[in-house]
Amino acid sequence: MLSIYLGDETKLPIERLKLSVRKFHPELPHEIIKVDAPMDRQDSLYIKSQMMDMSPFEETLFLDIDTVVMGNLNFGFQKAEQFGLAVCICEAPWAKRYRNIFSGDEIEYNTGVLFFTKKAFHVFESWKSLVKVVDSSIDLVKGSERARMEANDQGSFALAIEKTGFNPFVLPLNWNFRPMWQRSFFGPIKVWHDYADPPPFFEEMNRYYASPDSIIQYHQG
DSSP states (O other), X not given: OEEXXXXXXXXXXXXXXXXXXXXXXXXXXXXXXXXXXXXXXXXXXXXXXXXXXXXXXXXXXXXXXXXXXXSOXXXXXXXXXXXXXXXXXXXXXXXXXXXXXXXXXXXXXXXEEEEEEGGGHHHHHHHHHHHTTSOOOEXXXXXXXXEEEOOOXXXXXXXXXXXXXXXXXXXXGGGGBOTTTOOEEESOOSEEESSSOOOHHHHHHHHHHTSTTOOOOEEEO
């Protein structure tokens, strides 16, 4: 597994992530790389696009620092081996929010949880070449105020998928659960993706689903 971070580690939930990985996959190495060089937003996005180059593994799971592993992840690795890339659709699924890149129904994927192998080499090479040259800004509305995000790595990643014609395996939202936006789901959560800690209910729920007699239920926040 691989994680990359910038900034002050004392303000980031690094230990939380490490403990969660060890709990469910003590057999797997977990490389956590800190990037020390001062950089602007665009440079930091380029660093993330280099994750395949930075990974020492033949099969890699990239996890953002604000994730928590909550279950066995073997299925994700299996699908990455089969397809080259296993990923979840972003909570904002329409990539046309990057109005200077897309105008149709192209899909945005969340890059905080990515299973991949060398089969996806061309996707990552394309991502690296695009991340510094495309305009990945997003216009937002927060309440009644209009705001702007100047750059986002997921716009160039979505474009790399489109340009290479690569077909990733799409995992359900449980594999990259974003509680701030995703308010309902079925079944166990595999990866929690938020700076807030998972409430105790989620661990209780996952223990329930570990039983072969469990019934998949609908949950709503």
